[in-house]
Structure formats: structure tokens, C-alpha cells
Amino acid sequence: MVVVLAQDTRDSHTCISDHERRRGSPHVKVPLTIICGFLGAGKRILTEKHGYRIAVIMNEFGDSAVTKTINVSDESGQESEEFLELANGCLCCSIKDTGVAAIEKLMQRKGAFDYILLEATGLADPGPIASLFWRNEEYTTGLGRDIVLDGVVCVVDAFFGKQQLEEDDRDEGQEPGESIRQIAGADIIIINKIDLVDSGRVAAIENTIRLVNPVASIHKTIRGEMDLGQLLNMNAYSSSRQLAVHTREHEHVHGDDCEHDHQTHYETRGINSVQISVPSLSTPQIDTLDAWIRSVLWDNKLPNESNTSLEVLRSKGLFVTTEGDQYVLQGVRSMYDMSKVEEDILGLPDEGKLVLIGKGLDERVKRSLITLGLAR
Numbered sequence: 403m404v405v406v407l408a409q410d411t412r413d414s415h416t417c418i419s420d421h422e423r424r425r426g427s428p429h430v431k432v433p434l435t436i437i438c439g440f441l442g443a444g445k446r447i448l449t450e451k452h453g454y455r456i457a458v459i460m461n462e463f464g465d466s467a468v469t470k471t472i473n474v475s476d477e478s479g480q481e482s483e484e485f486l487e488l489a490n491g492c493l494c495c496s497i498k499d500t501g502v503a504a505i506e507k508l509m510q511r512k513g514a515f516d517y518i519l520l521e522a523t524g525l526a527d528p529g530p531i532a533s534l535f536w537r538n539e540e541y542t543t544g545l546g547r548d549i550v551l552d553g554v555v556c557v558v559d560a561f562f563g564k565q566q567l568e569e570d571d572r573d574e575g576q577e578p579g580e581s582i583r584q585i586a587g588a589d590i591i592i593i594n595k596i597d598l599v600d601s602g603r604v605a606a607i608e609n610t611i612r613l614v615n616p617v618a619s620i621h622k623t624i625r626g627e628m629d630l631g632q633l634l635n636m637n638a639y640s641s642s643r644q645l646a647v648h649t650r651e652h653e654h655v656h657g658d659d660c661e662h663d664h665q666t667h668y669e670t671r672g673i674n675s676v677q678i679s680v681p682s683l684s685t686p687q688i689d690t691l692d693a694w695i696r697s698v699l700w701d702n703k704l705p706n707e708s709n710t711s712l713e714v715l716r717s718k719g720l721f722v723t724t725e726g727d728q729y730v731l732q733g734v735r736s737m738y739d740m741s742k743v744e745e746d747i748l749g750l751p752d753e754g755k756l757v758l759i760g761k762g763l764d765e766r767v768k769r770s771l772i773t774l775g776l777a778r
């Protein structure tokens with residue numbers, strides 16, 4: 403059923419189809435959500451409050467070593483904790499072996515749990531961790547096949563967040579800071595500590611967030627107070643998830659000197675996003691689109707432009723075909739999956755949509771698609 407392959411084979415990744423993936427994994431998979439966010443933003447509070455049977459994995463810096471806590475609690479409030487030394491001090495490097503093995507051991511002893519929350523350190527870019535879990539079936543046996551990446555949550559500090567974003571965005575030509583990468587890679591963004599600021603400041607940070615990420619849903623909280631059900635089972639990486647694109651609530655006033663296209667292109671220094679309407683495509687055009695996506699995600703360039711330099715952190719898309727089919731694109735960095743939606747489709751949209759979040763995404767992206775007849 404899957405038409406398009408998902409991995410860059412030249413980078414020793416394996417191309418796998420949905421069918422192959424499902425074949426060897428008869429169990430119900432445990433959804434895993436990555437919680438990242440600014441230092442001190444309130445990530446801990448979020449993971450403390452729940453009545454679900456959840457394993458919470460934390461990555462903390464101690465004096466010299468990094469420890470990881472696995473904390474399982476159930477409806478009765480019973481909790482248990484395990485402390486683990488991480489071999490090289492980096493969660494995203496260690497989770498592959500130490501971390502996955504530890505979760506597996508815990509599951510064997512305690513019985514399966516319903517959900518895993520992985521709290522990354524405030525300095526962590528969620529992209530590498532997300533891609534690790536998204537393709538975990540490929541390199542692990544046992545538990546690895548039983549975890550499915552549900553999505554990435556980013557907690558932003560309403561009080562210090564804007565300042566932190568501006569500091570990360572300050573130096574032109576330098577790599578975008580982690581806080582911008584965290585927002586770029588998030589599926590849900592929580593603006594926490596809104597009790598400490600006025601509504602204008604909340605609106606300002608929301609606008610800044612939307613500059614970077616037009617697809618994440620945004621929640622505003624005090625002490626992380628929200629229905630955890632809104633975070634769990636978000637299915638952000640599911641091929642059947644519909645694509646919602648949010649526009650900014652508080653647009654700036656457009657003047658004659660505005661050089662950017664407000665319909666399709668938001669930009670903040672460092673990381674920006676584009677959203678492009680894609681007309682109904684024929685089946686050969688879906689293949690052309692796939693080749694275009696491969697060029698952008700794998701070669702970091704537009705197929706018909708020699709001097710572009712792109713870095714896509716997150717890609718999403720929904721495409722409709724002239725035959726009445728629907729395809730969903732999900733991507734994190736160079737990994738992507740574009741699958742035909744098999745479920746019954748209730749009303750086909752008139753046109754599709756492509757959203758890319760990353761670096762170097764300017765008007766040439768849309769022009770390139772127009773040249774190939776994939777955008778208007």
C-alpha cells in the first residue's frame with residue numbers, strides 16, 4: 403500500500419514499507435512522547451500530573467554524570483524510580499542501547515504501561531531523539547518494536563521565553579539556537595507560567611512561535627495545568643493525521659516595504675517555515691513530488707536550483723489526487739514517509755498542502771514546485 407520509500411538508503415538507512423514494518427510487530431505499541439522545552443519552563447510539573455499508567459524518563463545533568471530516572475506511576479498513585487548511568491552522558495546517543503534496554507527490563511518487571519513520556523534536558527534538540535524513535539523498529543528487537551513515536555511537546559516559559567528566543571536568534575550566520583529548534587520540531591507547544599506575564603506578552607511570544615512553526619497546536623497554562631489527554635495519543639507521526647495549519651492571531655501591519663509573502667512564507671532569522679498549496683496531482687505527479695522531497699530532504703537542495711542550501715527539520719503534507727486518493731507526508735529531518743490514506747475519506751479537500759520547517763526556506767521553494775507543476 404505504501405507507494406513512497408521513507409529513508410535515505412545512501413546513508414546506510416533501510417527502505418521499509420508499512421507492510422514490512424507491521425509484519426513482525428503483532429503487539430499494541432506503547433506511544434512515546436518527547437517533552438522538551440526551555441530550561442526551567444515547567445516540564446517537570448507537566449510530567450508529574452497524571453492519572454495514567456505512564457513511564458516518565460528524565461534526562462538530568464548532575465554534578466559530573468548524567469542520570470536518567472524512569473518513573474512509573476499508575477492510577478493508584480504508586481510510583482517507582484530507577485536511576486541509570488548513561489554511558490556517554492547524552493540521552494539521544496544512549497537511549498538507543500542503555501535506555502531502550504532499561505525500559506524493556508522495567509516493562510518485564512512491572513508489566514506493560516500505557517504510555518512513555520521522555521523528558522529531554524532543556525538543552526536538547528528533539529529532532530535526533532524523535533528520528534531515533536521513529537525508526538526504532540529497524541535496529542532494535544523486543545521493546546524497540548513495541549514503541550511508537552506519538553509526538554513532540556515543547557514547553558515554553560512565558561516569562562523568559564521571548565528573551566531566550568531572541569538571544570538564540572541574535573547572531574546572523576550562526577546556527578539557530580536550541581530553543582528555536584525545539585519550537586520547530588514540536589507538534590504541541592505549551593506556553594507555561596502565563597500567571598507571570600500580561601496577555602500582551604503571551605500574544606507576543608505566541609506570534610514569535612508561529613513565525614517558526616505554523617502547524618503545532620498551542621496551549622497556554624499555569625503550572626502545566628491542562629488535560630493530559632490533549633497531549634497523549636496525538637498521533638503526530640501517523641499517516642492518517644489531518645494537517646492543520648495555524649495562522650498568527652496577531653499579524654503585524656503589512657507595509658509597502660514588506661518583502662515577504664505573508665500567505666506562504668514566515669521567517670525569523672535562523673529557522674523559518676513555508677506552507678504551499680498543492681493542486682490535485684496525477685499519480686505520475688506524486689512520483690515527481692516524491693523525487694522533489696528526496697532532493698530537499700536528502701540532498702538539502704532544490705532539484706532545479708544549484709545554489710540552494712536547505713535544512714528541513716520537520717515536514718508535513720496532505721496531497722489529493724485526481725483519482726480521489728489522499729496522501730499524507732510526515733517527516734523529521736531526512737526521514738520521511740508518504741503514504742496513501744487507507745481509511746475512509748470523509749470529503750476530499752480541493753487542494754493539498756505542504757509545510758516545511760527548517761533553514762533556508764525562501765520563495766525559491768515555491769517557485770521550484772511551480773516549475774514542476776506541483777504548485778500554483
Ligand SMILES: Nc1nc2c(ncn2[C@@H]2O[C@H](COP(=O)(O)OP(=O)(O)OP(=O)(O)O)[C@@H](O)[C@H]2O)c(=O)[nH]1
Nearest residue numbers: 440441442443444445446447524594595624625626
Ligand atoms: N509562577 C509559576 N511558576 C511555575 C509554573 N510552572 C512551573 N513553575 C516553577 O518553575 C520552576 C521550574 O519548574 P520545573 O517543572 O522544574 O521546570 P523544568 O522545565 O522541568 O526545569 P529543567 O528540567 O531544569 O529545565 C519550579 O520552581 C516551578 O514551581 C507556572 O506556571 N507559574
